[in-house]
Amino acid sequence: MQDILTQKVKISNEAVSLSIRREDLIHPFISGNKFRKLKYNLIQAKAENQDTLLTFGGAFSNHIAAAAFAGAAHGFRTIGIIRGDELENKILINPTLKFAQECGMRFKFVTRESYRHKTESDFIANLKNEFGDFYYVPEGGTNEYAVKGCQEILSVEDAQYDFICSAVGTGGTISGLINSILPHQKVLGFPALKGDFLNDEIRKFAQNENWELITDYHFGGYGKVNQELIAFLNRFYRENQIPLDPIYTGKMVFGVMDLIGKNFFKENSKILLIHTGGLQGISGMNIKLKAKKLPIIDFYE
Template sequence: MQSYNQQITILDTKGVLLFLKREDLLDPEISGNKFRKLKYNLIEAKSKGCKTLLTFGGAFSNHIAAVAAAGKKYGFNTIGVIRGEELADKIAENPTLSFAGQNGMEFVFVSREVFRQKETLEFIEKLKLKYGDFYLLPEGGTNDLAIKGCEEILTDEDSQFTHVCCAVGTGGTLSGIINSLGENQKAFGFPSLKGTFLFDDICKFAKNNNNWGLITEYHFGGYGKVSEELIHFLNEFYRLYGIPLDPIYTGKMMFGIFDLIKKGYFPEGSRILAVHTGGLQGCEGMNLLLEKKHLPLLNYI
């Protein structure tokens, strides 16, 4: 299934055209970049005869939801190691974990301290002793095979664009996009986390370090953080274009792109392609948090 590009009209664009690549429409449950990241990993798991996928994530992880859905769809058992022991008694209250559980995922709830050991050989061996052989997927899903999948986001049709923008979590999606850019294209990543450490992570996978950059001013305080201004923007964006955005990743990216266009950041004549990486399953959980904080809600859930 192919995504498609949808034009977004902005007043006073100074000669800039903006299109949104609807990767969120690839699959109703294995959404956007998660579909791309899992594609070749699932093929590899099948080729190795693995019957179980094991991975890691937080309370509202898009990756956890996607792995659970992929497991059910393609015949794998799935195990999710979840950050936060306190969540074990709150599965029914958590839309993401409820969804994953309904798709057959078995959970292992661990403390945040233990979760930080997830990449150590000792921790992985303990999991193998308990659960037997499994195919290991990293938190967020980024590995070499995930990059290969994300390199397929851009198509020949997309060579018309001068700039390609995407949200950044682990950096895997941006790395794949960088590797498939045309000669005269440039990619911009919009991190949802504070800090510049992602640059080094992306350099591990990106084949070219001269055709991309990170725009770090639109994280709204860090991962999972939002503001009234952002929520109002997302609701207005949906009202104007009928496209839902998630508040953790794509919504922040789109807010940033709009702001930069208004400020004249992109040269006249630029043709921008923004990638909608999905993640909409997290919107319901975000509304629960917004309600607790007495903040405006996303009105398209």
């Protein structure tokens, strides 16, 4: 694990200060919040004498890539239940699945309809009948062990910040942040998905009330982008030399910058952005953008 770097971000509004925690630099393959989420799950799997991890994800899932590498590094066999049965014959042209397979992960591809039942007891029981016993890691890695890991993102030096901002997927990372903030701080979450269900998911794990979800910056939903967002990512990299992914952190940073322009934050606020990694997914996004003849994320080529 590398030392965590915190960098200043260039902004035109000097009434506030903006910094970003480079969690993406923790590990080259188990990046950002995936490192945090898997840490205690791997410890627990060892404690239960399990030798196989089974988890879930989509075509370009950061979690699938990280779980595959972490499993191999720590002596586990890994199984990935992948959303979309049409992907079964596309492994070699999908950078995420190809990487996971090279790490030793076995796949089971299921239809999107079937995937909706992934948390149901019958679905899990059928998987155990097929694969034998395994340590179950939820989609995105979010459970009590993941939240415990994400509570370690903030340190005592971070007491200086008034706002902690993070992208939100399954709710594990923001829950850990909420549990570790001080009374004067507030966590702002920027969901990558549409829908109101995340509030309830976060409340399952979060113990404080100083948080809010900002739902205006998902760009149409999970995995959706437009040319404005891509241009922002490229410009942000040129100005700060910090790569952002288009699914999670990029949308969050876009949102924070927009809110700064709208004077959402009071004067002299100190804002800390959490970079949750996910850069491996850029290759897959660029494949989609090229197919549509749209501008690509050019710093990752």
